[in-house]
Amino acid sequence: MAKNKFSEKLKSLFSHKSQFSSDFFEDLADTLIEGDLGAKTAFELAEQIEKECKKNGATTKEDVFVLLKQNIRSFVKEIKLEPVPSKTSIYLMLGVNGVGKTTTAAKIAKYFDDKNVKPIVLAAADTFRAAAIEQLVYHGGKLNIRVVAHQNGSDPGAVVFDAADAVSAQGGGLVIADTAGRLHNKENLIRELQKIDRIAAQKASEGCYKKILVIDATTGQNALRQAEVFNEAVKIDAVVLAKYDSTARGGIAALIGKELNLPVAFVGTGEKYDDLSIFNADSYVEAFIGE
Ligand SMILES: Nc1nc2c(ncn2[C@@H]2O[C@H](COP(=O)(O)OP(=O)(O)O)[C@@H](O)[C@H]2O)c(=O)[nH]1
Ligand SMILES: [Mg+2]
Known part of the structure; x- marks a missing residue:
């Protein structure tokens, strides 16, 4: 922090x-x-x-x-995310534009790659902007992790479908899917996410599909509202607190735990791939409140 x-x-x-x-x-x-x-x-x-x-x-x-x-x-609630060997896990990265979804997708891919989870496939399901696909392809190249991408403007559900097939064909693995963060209105968001959600739920092994909401720790109360909207649209399993290095406050992890019962899995602590920590509730409270 x-x-x-x-x-x-x-x-x-x-x-x-x-x-x-x-x-x-x-x-x-x-x-x-x-x-x-x-x-x-x-x-x-x-x-x-x-x-x-x-x-x-x-x-x-x-x-x-x-x-x-x-x-x-x-x-404060914490959760440990762990892909199950020989199963198809799908981690769907959700959140509004700019919170750090794509960066966090790459960081989580590296985290599990370092833990020898194999194979890992990044799915470029933010098909709304060409730059978003390029950004994920760039990270994949740097990390030597496969990226499944379709054309700009294509159906994001199909990207998740293909990425899941790619890991299933190898006997299981982890798909980390980036998504677009458009949030014009709730109805739109729900509609857009429902299709991806249906496909991911179908393609992942039982209990291995996780919806991960990325929030920007510097946005305070906005992050709670975003969490409410996404949690209503598709039930959120875990939260990543991105940009924790850039906030002097940080009560948001306690707030979303209290108000929405949502647990935190990871904390983003910078812009590099290794700037990701496992969230520990006790250490968080120590750092937040002091001694
Ligand atoms: N300081 C800091 N910057 C971050 C962190 N995570 C992401 N960012 C930066 O936030 C900006 C937006 O990230 P991006 O992944 O493109 O967000 P997206 O629009 O949600 O996909 C980029 O400049 C990232 O480098 C973090 O944990 N700490
Ligand atoms: Mg992005």
């Missing part, structure tokens, strides 16, 4: 307040909003902690901090 201004703000709040008056809990809510927890969750959380403090007779800063940490930790 970028220099963590949020945990510093929190630290300063705790160090300036000598007493835990209702004033303190209002300031705490404001601080939590600045950390990207959203107004609703921030106020609920501050209220909850105030209640727990009274109930448990928590009086010291340490007590209150522990309660805050426990509460936030209870929101």
Whole structure:
């Protein structure tokens, strides 16, 4: 994460307040909003902690901090993605334009390639722009990973179909499919995604189709709204928190966990292929809140 201004703000709040008056809990809510927890969750959380403090007779800063940490930790969900050997896994990368889908698709391909998952095929199912196909072909070339691509403007479902056949023909493997991130309106998105979704569900082995939503950690509340829309359109299995290196807040992982029950699988920490980490809820909370 970028220099963590949020945990510093929190630290300063705790160090300036000598007493835990209702004033303190209002300031705490404001601080939590600045950390990207959203107004609703921030106020609920501050209220909850105030209640727990009274109930448990928590009086010291340490007590209150522990309660805050426990509460936030209870929101955060993690998930481990693991392709099953000899099965056809399909990971469909979803998200609006510019969040980091294509880059993340390449990073995840490299991550599993390093773990010896074979074969891996990148599917250029963002057929809306020629540049998107070229971008994925470029990454595939750099990483020495096969890319299945059709012509610009072609049917994205057919790309996923062919990519799945390519791995199935070799006895199973992993397809990572990039998609277009158009989000003019919900109905359109649902229609566009439903066809790909149907094909992927049909072609993947049982339980091996995962819909992965990429969100941009710097966009705060927008990311929650995007997650809501995509989750409604096709049920999301896992989230990747891209551009985590560029945010000083980062509460979005806790927020989508609390509001939508969505777990995070990976965190993007830069623009290079290796700038991808497995999401760990405990470490995340440590980094977000501080110690
Ligand atoms: N700093 C940083 N930049 C990222 C990360 N992931 C993606 N990007 C950058 O975000 C921009 C958009 O990424 P792209 O993959 O094209 O987004 P897409 O439109 O969703 O496919 C590119 O300049 C990427 O290099 C990340 O984890 N950290
Ligand atoms: Mg893209």
